[in-house]
Structures are given as structure tokens and as C-alpha cells.
Amino acid sequence: MRRSRRGPVEREPGAPSGGAAVRHGGEVDVDDLVIHLDGVGVRRGGTALLSDVNWSVELDERWVVLGPNGAGKTTLLKLASTEMYPSAGTVDVLGERLGKTNVFELRPRIGLCSSALAGRIPGEEVVRDVVVSAGYAVLGRWREEYESLDTDRAQELLDLLGVGHLADRAFGTLSEGERKRATIARALMTDPELLLLDEPAAGLDLGGREDLVGRLSGLAMDPDAPASVLVTHHVEEIPPGFTHGLLLREGAVVAQGLLDQVLTEENLAKTFDQDLELQRSGERFFARRRG
């Protein structure tokens, strides 16, 4: 995988990668952040979907966004993928401010994998074309011939996700898990600087989930992989190698920062409104209701 287009950011000496300040001569440089939300609120019809969210993602970070149904996770991803504008505050993505930039130029730099996007892919579309067409910012095949460089790259990504043998199949004939992996390959096709994964393991059986978690872990540990944000309801779905966590509840941030510090029983209880027991085995997390 190619290295991100931007170089490494400079941290203050000794400072952990906490998702907060990137400093150049003492100043926070928003341009060096992959995502930067400042005082962000989103309102729809009198309802607050997000309230006063402050959040920064740096180049080398892999974030998990965790929260119950309706917490605002997808809304957060819609801001990061430039599909939605904030009602309050500012959103900067890849150094560009939403509302002041051409999002159509920004979107090819962002890889998005979501069930909403997968649902728009025509069932008859050949899997390899589903992936390769991302390079042309279209969902279906629109040219008779793609460049062999592009089809080779698409095959390479399908292989990476373990579905290379399905490249010639129609997308509609794939299982849920196979579709997930093919759409992640599509999200990576443009060599994005930011990868957004909305519930990639939802609907997968145990084996499919474990396989996907392993592949996402490989991606997370690849220093050349893009900054990533993965949305999930389940701590079991956090791939090893993810570095940071943002816990959301009712549109507000419960906690955020380094995963090891954020993922605590106390924070999970606040997030899910349950008395939860959290266990860790190696780099994997498991949670269940206490008692």
C-alpha cells in the first residue's frame, strides 16, 4: 500500500498520540489533522444528533467510535465523509473546511465503507468492477475497458481482503461477509488518506467477524495504511492495532483518547447505561453485563 500523501506530523516531545494537539512552534496546526471537529453540533427537526463534539484524528491514528444505537456514530461519519454539514461549529477534513471547499474534490481522498453505500451497488456488477470503479468515483461500470494497472490494483486489494477468488462474480451473489470485504477493497482503491468504516462486521457470523477483524488488524498495523475510523457497537469487533477510542452517547462524547485509557468499565457503563464487565485477552476486548 502506498504511503499517505502527507508526511508525518510533529508531536510535542514526549507527548502521546492522544488525538489532541499537533504543534508547530507552539501553534495547533489544523491543516495537519486528518479530521478536526471544533464545537460541532448537528440538529435535525429540533433534535440534537450531535452536541458540542471536539475531536481530532491524526495521520497515524486508527480510531474506534463506539456507542449504542442512536448515539450519533453514523452522523459523525457523515461529517467526516463530507456527506453532511454541521449545524454548529467547524469540521475540517484533510485540511479543508466543510462549507468552504469543493467536497467533490475532497471525496476521492476519503475511502468509505458503509452498508448504505453497498446497498447502492447494482447486484449484477462484477466484483472487480465494483472495486476498480471507485478510482473513477462511480458505482457501476461505465467504461468498456479499465486500465490494466487499475484492474491489477483492484485484484491486489481483493486478495488482501481474502476475496480475490470472487473477482469475476456478480456482486449480488456474494454473502454479506464477502460484500463487506469487497466494499472495503473498493474503499481502499483510491489510495485514500482517510478510511471510514461504518459497522464493517455487522451481520457477519462468528467466523466472518473473526476473519474480518484479523484483516482490519493487519491493515491497522500497516504503517502505510491511511488514518482510519471504525464505527461499531461491540468491543469484540475492535481490531488489534486500533489506537484510539471515542465513546458516544446521545450525541455527546462520553470519553475519547488512547484506547487503553478510554476503554474502561466505568466509561462503558456511562456509554451503554449498563453495568458492564470488560475483559481483555491480548489485544482483544470482550464485554458482558455484570451479574
Ligand SMILES: Nc1ncnc2c1ncn2[C@@H]1O[C@H](COP(=O)(O)OP(=O)(O)OP(=O)(O)O)[C@@H](O)[C@H]1O
Ligand atoms: N434527519 C433526521 N431527523 C431527525 N432525527 C434523525 C435524523 N437522522 C438521524 N436522526 C436521529 O439521530 C440519532 C443519531 O443517529 P445516527 O444514525 O447517527 O446514530 P448511530 O449511533 O449511528 O445509530 P445506530 O447504531 O443505530 O446505527 C438517532 O436517534 C436518529 O434517529
